[in-house]
Amino acid sequence: MRPTPANLLRVLVPIKRCVDYAVKIRVNPSQTGIDTNVKHSMNPFDEIAVEEALRLRERHKDLIKSIKVLTIGPPKSQETLRTALAMGADEAIHVETPADAPHGEPLGIAKAIAAVIAREKDGVDIVIMGKQAIDGDEGQTGQMVAGLMGWGQATFASSVTVNEGGTLNVNTEIDGGAEEVKVRMPAVITTDLRLNTPRYASLPNIMKAKKKPLTKVTPEELGVDLKPILETIKVTEPPKRVGGGKVENVDELVAKLKEAGIV
Amino acid sequence: MLRARNIVAVPARFRSYATARSPHSLVLIEHRDGVIQSGTLSALTAATQLGGPVTGLVVGAPGKIETILENAKRLKGLTALLHSSSPQYENPLAETVSPLLKSIIEAGSSPYTHIISSHSATARAILPRLAATLDVPAVSDVTSVEHSTSDGTTTYIRPIYAGNALATVRAPSDLKVNIFTVRGTAFSKAAADESGDAVEVKAVDPVEVPDSPTTHVNTSLQKSDRPDLGVATRVVSGGRALKNKETFDATLEPLADVLGAAVGASRAAVDDGYADNSLQVGQTGKVVAPELYIAIGISGAIQHLAGMKDSKFIVAINKDPEAPIHQVADAGLVADLFTAVPELVEKLKKA
Numbered sequence: 001m002r003p004t005p006a007n008l009l010r011v012l013v014p015i016k017r018c019v020d021y022a023v024k025i026r027v028n029p030s031q032t033g034i035d036t037n038v039k040h041s042m043n044p045f046d047e048i049a050v051e052e053a054l055r056l057r058e059r060h061k062d063l064i065k066s067i068k069v070l071t072i073g074p075p076k077s078q079e080t081l082r083t084a085l086a087m088g089a090d091e092a093i094h095v096e097t098p099a100d101a102p103h104g105e106p107l108g109i110a111k112a113i114a115a116v117i118a119r120e121k122d123g124v125d126i127v128i129m130g131k132q133a134i135d136g137d138e139g140q141t142g143q144m145v146a147g148l149m150g151w152g153q154a155t156f157a158s159s160v161t162v163n164e165g166g167t168l169n170v171n172t173e174i175d176g177g178a179e180e181v182k183v184r185m186p187a188v189i190t191t192d193l194r195l196n197t198p199r200y201a202s203l204p205n206i207m208k209a210k211k212k213p214l215t216k217v218t219p220e221e222l223g224v225d226l227k228p229i230l231e232t233i234k235v236t237e238p239p240k241r242v243g244g245g246k247v248e249n250v251d252e253l254v255a256k257l258k259e260a261g262i263v
Numbered sequence: 264m265l266r267a268r269n270i271v272a273v274p275a276r277f278r279s280y281a282t283a284r285s286p287h288s289l290v291l292i293e294h295r296d297g298v299i300q301s302g303t304l305s306a307l308t309a310a311t312q313l314g315g316p317v318t319g320l321v322v323g324a325p326g327k328i329e330t331i332l333e334n335a336k337r338l339k340g341l342t343a344l345l346h347s348s349s350p351q352y353e354n355p356l357a358e359t360v361s362p363l364l365k366s367i368i369e370a371g372s373s374p375y376t377h378i379i380s381s382h383s384a385t386a387r388a389i390l391p392r393l394a395a396t397l398d399v400p401a402v403s404d405v406t407s408v409e410h411s412t413s414d415g416t417t418t419y420i421r422p423i424y425a426g427n428a429l430a431t432v433r434a435p436s437d438l439k440v441n442i443f444t445v446r447g448t449a450f451s452k453a454a455a456d457e458s459g460d461a462v463e464v465k466a467v468d469p470v471e472v473p474d475s476p477t478t479h480v481n482t483s484l485q486k487s488d489r490p491d492l493g494v495a496t497r498v499v500s501g502g503r504a505l506k507n508k509e510t511f512d513a514t515l516e517p518l519a520d521v522l523g524a525a526v527g528a529s530r531a532a533v534d535d536g537y538a539d540n541s542l543q544v545g546q547t548g549k550v551v552a553p554e555l556y557i558a559i560g561i562s563g564a565i566q567h568l569a570g571m572k573d574s575k576f577i578v579a580i581n582k583d584p585e586a587p588i589h590q591v592a593d594a595g596l597v598a599d600l601f602t603a604v605p606e607l608v609e610k611l612k613k614a
Binding site for chain 1: 300354356357358361383384385387388389390391392393394395396398399400401402403404418421422423424425426427428429430431432433434435438475476477478479480481482483484491493494497522540541543546547548554555565566572573576578584589590591592593594595596597598603606607610611614
């Protein structure tokens with residue numbers, strides 16, 4: 001059924017440019033969002049997704065035909081694509097949105113990803129993406145892509161094995177343990193933190209990445225509307241926590257725990 | 264590429280109604296080994312806060328849901344109970360459960376306006392998939408929910424940027440259905456001691472998914488007497504100052520034992536191999552909000568604080584008086600953890 005021979009897999013890795021995880025974010029005074037004039041980098045879970053795609057190719061030399069990375073975002077998202085190319089991805093696709101456009105919702109983003117998959121004339125066999133972006137913390141997009149495509153999904157993956165005959169065995173993190181599922185390709189996998197440790201791009205690879213192909217496409221060309229359905233009324237600071245001060249010794253600590261009714 | 268067709272053939276998102284519908288919630292009752300998951304009890308409380316009737320849905324294998332149904336009937340706030348059983352629901356997978364939910368929502372006389380579950384790993388896999396097939400957005404991990412009967416909109420508060428900001432979002436009244444997951448620590452747990460006589464119980468035919476793309480292979484649960492980190496009421500967490508895995512275990516476990524607490528770790532401790540990845544508390548690990556959080560040898564980097572700052576009572580044991588963790592701690596002890604922690608264990612045993 002698939003246009004690709006069973007032994008040649010095409011991997012698509014959707015990635016997102018997020019505020020760097022080490023930045024202490026600040027809510028803007030108008031309470032419409034956060035101050036985004038700060039350092040950005042690739043969503044950490046997406047780095048793991050890129051790494052896993054590369055490792056699949058290293059493990060199965062002849063099995064992975066291509067690794068494409070995709071981002072949907074403002075012009076600056078191109079830096080994130082170049083980072084993924086420098087890590088070792090082959091090609092990049094940028095669905096470019098205006099710099100001042102609001103953050104896309106997972107549903108709109110998932111539709112854009114599905115539309116990109118539909119345009120890939122050789123098809124896509126595996127979509128690997130982060131389990132959530134560390135800005136919106138929604139954790140929905142992968143499942144939505146799988147739902148839109150009618151594909152199998154394996155969420156919060158901690159290990160991925162490619163089998164003969166077009167299936168994957170994926171260990172997934174569930175509450176209180178692990179679950180192993182077998183997924184028929186094409187499939188969507190979302191990455192948990194423990195799947196791997198992403199590599200750093202070396203300087204020569206960063207230089208090489210500048211020459212790798214990057215295709216631009218607009219949401220209009222894909223026929224998707226990224227306008228959010230949910231209205232963000234405001235963004236506020238969480239209540240400030242006031243430290244209760246220090247205790248002198250263990251006895252005082254135990255007394256304080258008793259006072260709080262904990263022990 | 265035949266499958267790509269259903270992107271185009273999405274159902275219409277908007278229906279028009281003469282008046283705003285009154286809310287009717289459908290709560291996914293999650294269970295494992297014959298026990299209702301505690302997160303479901305919080306989801307039920309969130310559902311009752313919308314106003315209107317609350318229907319529960321129990322999905323499982325034949326012969327395995329009877330106890331769950333009996334227990335679910337007694338949950339406070341539940342007005343009706345649906346159940347559906349099939350061998351394919353033995354291990355609930357998004358590919359098999361979301362079509363059932365979709366058919367319930369799309370049934371001609373479906374009264375359901377909100378689909379709710381806890382923010383568990385299972386529900387997080389199922390609900391977004393369902394939302395996409397219904398062409399509606401989903402709202403994750405809400406800490407507050409309110410429905411306006413006058414204009415039919417539902418307003419949610421949810422943490423973003425790992426809890427460093429709170430977003431208030433509003434779902435329009437013409438949304439086909441609202442789908443959201445609930446942060447367990449933000450809602451009290453519904454009581455489970457009602458008589459249950461008034462609850463109407465009704466079977467729903469399963470939606471068989473022939474040739475599901477995904478099959479379950481096996482489940483391995485951690486065999487630990489300790490509570491699960493995500494739902495524990497007490498957490499004892501260690502950082503890089505624990506030096507190595509042996510001292511990490513030897514220092515933290517007696518304290519966790521005496522408190523009946525779960526063990527957590529900072530990213531530094533996980534990266535250095537002192538603790539398993541699944542124990543990581545923080546922005547890229549688990550977000551916890553227990554009654555008591557004891558941070559031992561953790562400096563309190565913002566990434567770690569993001570995962571635990573909503574804890575009700577925070578204790579820090581750190582020899583550096585300038586460590587940022589002391590700024591959020593309700594009780595900060597500046598001491599060497601290798602002497603302070605064993606002393607604390609002894610004194611708690613006597614307390």
